[in-house]
Amino acid sequence: MHLYHPIRLFLMLALIAPFQGCASANKRPTELLPTRSTYRTGPFAIHSHKAMRHKDPIVQELESLTREVAARIGGPMPGQDKTVDVYILADEPSFQHFLHYYHPELPSRRAYFIATEKSRSVYTYQGDHLMEDIRHESTHALVNLTHPGLPLWVDEGLAEAFEHPDRDKTPDPHRERFLSDINSGFKPDLKRLESMDDVRKFTPRDYREAWAWVEWGLIGPKDSTKAFRSYLDDVMRLGESESVVALKPLSTRWSEANPEMKLPQTAMLAWIGEQKQVGEVAAKAPVDIDIKQTRLQNSEVEKQSLETKRSTLSTTRQKQSMLGRLYSSLFGQSK
Ligand SMILES: [Zn+2]
Structure with missing residues (x-):
């Protein structure tokens, strides 16, 4: 039987405007990646052109993120000593040069994460x-x-859920955009998300739906968070073994979590709709979805401008690329 769950090589990409090209794209920059300064904190080694200090906002953000993620989903594993290299390039042209030189097969993005068997690297720019x-x-x-064995939709949902800085102080824009999807007639379908294994087919709306389910699992009602954490713990325990695919999916776990609970979809939607935005007056009545729609219509321009979202490209073998060669040498056969 073939491998159900081969080690995946991920490219986690942040989508921005289409590649604009740059004047000297045919010239190799003298320094493609920042090497002048390396600051280590937790699992991260931050490489940048300017020297980092403990009080640097990037250091603070990564330390805060590490604590938040560990508190919400568990980890790190005892004895975990793997490093994540974070490369912060000086500006967008430098980043595009880097992408163009090393990954010409890839669409232009704002940032990405590459994991191989031996390394984990985040690339982005100031x-x-x-x-x-x-x-x-x-x-x-x-x-x-x-949790290397997590399904794609959970992985993306977690990244969406934790990407928002100041989670406790400012509203997460995902909520309004997701409610706008619902008000436009979109119906969440967790089993559909669970069946998706090609991130290139993920639409911005799929990212928002993944965010909604994960948010419900992270901070929703007790039944949903308990089942979600139990699932995450099982995945962490099994790692990348093939047994992960034999786990009961979250759609089933949530349905079984509370026999009296409404359908997970209905319960999730009700909870998301009831959540107050941070900063709203505490005494205010729970937000009504219809009212939110009016506000969303007012912010239509902003919504459209923010429509571009991250995508995560799971590579197929790119025979002509360095990445493809790397993939082949590491994993033999692509998925
Ligand atoms: Zn992502």
Whole structure:
């Protein structure tokens, strides 16, 4: 029988505007990756052009993220000593040069995470979305260390859930966008998400649905969080073994978690709709979904401009690329 769950080589990519090209794309930059400074904290080795200090916001953000992720999903594993290299390039042109040189087969993105059997690396650049991007990709990296066998949709849902800085202080825009999807007639379908194993088919709406389910599992009602954590613990215990695919999927676990509970889809939607946005007056009545729709219509322009989302590319073998050769040498056969 073939492997149900081969080791995957992930490319976690943050989507931004299409590649604009750059004036000197045919010239190899003298220094493709920052090597001037390396700051180590937890599992991360942060490589940058400027020297990092403990009080640097990036260091603080990664330390905070590590604590949050560990508290919510468990880990790190005892004896875990694997490093995640975080490369922060100076600017977008430098980043595009790097991508163009090493990964010409890849679409242009704002940041990405590559995991191989031997290394885990986050690549991004100094820019307006640095914190969000570094949190998203670094969440993938942390999850890869502790829960390498997670299904794609959970992996992306976790990255979406943890990407938002100041989770406890400012509203997470995922919520409004997800509720807008619902108000437009979209119906969440967890079994559909569970069947998706090709991230290239993930739409921005799929990311938002993955976020909603994961958010419900992370901080929702007791029944949902208990089943979610139990699932994560099982995956962490099994690692990348083939047994992971034999686990009861979350759709089943949530259905069984409480026989009296409404269908998971209905319960999740009700909970998401009832959540107050951070910053709203505490005494205010729970948010009504219909009311949210009015607000969303007012922010339609913003919603459209933010429509581009991350994608995660699971590589197929790219015979002409360094990445393809790397994949072949490490794993033999692609999925
Ligand atoms: Zn991602």
